[in-house]
Amino acid sequence: MHDRISRDERLETGVVYRKARGLYDVRTRDGQVQCSISNRLRKELVYPSSDPSSGTRRGVQSVREIHMIDPVAIGDVVLFAPAEAGRGQIREVEPRRNTLSRSIVDAKRRGGGREVEQVIAANVDQVVAVFAAAKPRPTWHLLDRYLVGAEASDIPALICVTKLDLADGERTRDDTAVYERLGYRVLYTSAKTGEGVDDVRDALRDRVSVLVGKSGVGKTSLLNALQPGLGLYVKEVSRSSGKGRHATTHLEMFPLDIGGGVVDTPGMKVFEPADDSTDIAYYFREMRPLLGLCRFGADCSHTHEPQCAIKEAVESGDIDERRYESYLKMV
Ligand code: GDP
Ligand code: ZN
Secondary structure, three states: OHHHHHHHOOOEEEEEEEEEOOEEEEEOOOOEEEEEEOHHHHOOOOOOOOOHHHOOOOOOOOOOOOOEOOOOOOOOEEEEEEOOOOEEEEEEEOOOOOEEEEEEEOHHHOOOOOEEEEEEEEOOOEEEEEEEOOOOOOOHHHHHHHHHHHHHHOOOEEEEEEOHHHOOHHHHHHHHHHHHHOOOEEEEOOOOOOOOHHHHHHHHOOEEEEEEOOOOOOHHHHHHHHOOOHHHHHHHHHHHHOOHHHOOOOEEEEEOOOOEEEEEOOOOOOOOOOOOOOOHHHHOOOOHHHOOOOOOHHHOOOOOOOOOHHHHHHHOOOOOHHHHHHHHHHO
């Protein structure tokens, strides 16, 4: 009898927008459902032991190599069994198109070097790297880090310059020209004058975007300019959930009125390419075609070796010096 019921059970599909304390908000065409996850999925769920909310530390002892903390992430398309009163239970996670992750060091084992990977979001359409034209002034190597992370996750990246009203527009464009030459789209905006806000709106429409950028660059103001109140709402949620014991367990995607959603990553060290067997130069678009042309081939670290194709390209001006400096900071 029970068998038959479960076999005939109708599953519905939706997208995970928010997770907190073991519950997942799933959006469907008709509304929102708060879901738990099935026991089968729960068995795959592993908490980092540094997270006090993990309580019994269930699963931690039994799993030696931890790769994923949570089998269900923001942006996942899931199949759930609907129950009463807007509740449900997630049974299946559809295959992911891509994932954007961060690593969390297990604090109790620091030095033991155990890192766990947390998926910030799945099925991401784009990473939006936000930085200010001035106040604070641009940190190029940070921007390059974001771009490398996006390349490593195979997710398109978009660059958004804010506070254009505080800087000399022409100089800013000179500074960012290298990125446009590499094929990255750069949006120039000011929440104060409204410049470029429509471009940002068009770029975000109907897409899942992960915003990265340090605090103070104007993400809140930009989101407010896009959709009144959105920035403040995001900031409020981030403030109450972004630190302390929920920092590793709470993640949220904020739906946009125009379709799509944004995931904010306040203060997160998002991007450390997880796979360290790959030459980081591979994630620099302009260096990629030169790999293998160095005298020492795949053994070249592009730092001190003679006849290094990448160093030669820097010297001839084909590779931007600032980009190469970022590379050096990352290796
Ligand atoms: P967040 O920390 O990235 O969310 O940054 P906020 O949006 O809170 O902005 C930080 C500061 O920069 C605030 O004092 C804002 O008023 C200011 N700010 C944000 N955008 C602009 C802008 O386009 N022009 C100017 N002049 N100031 C801005
Ligand atoms: Zn080299």
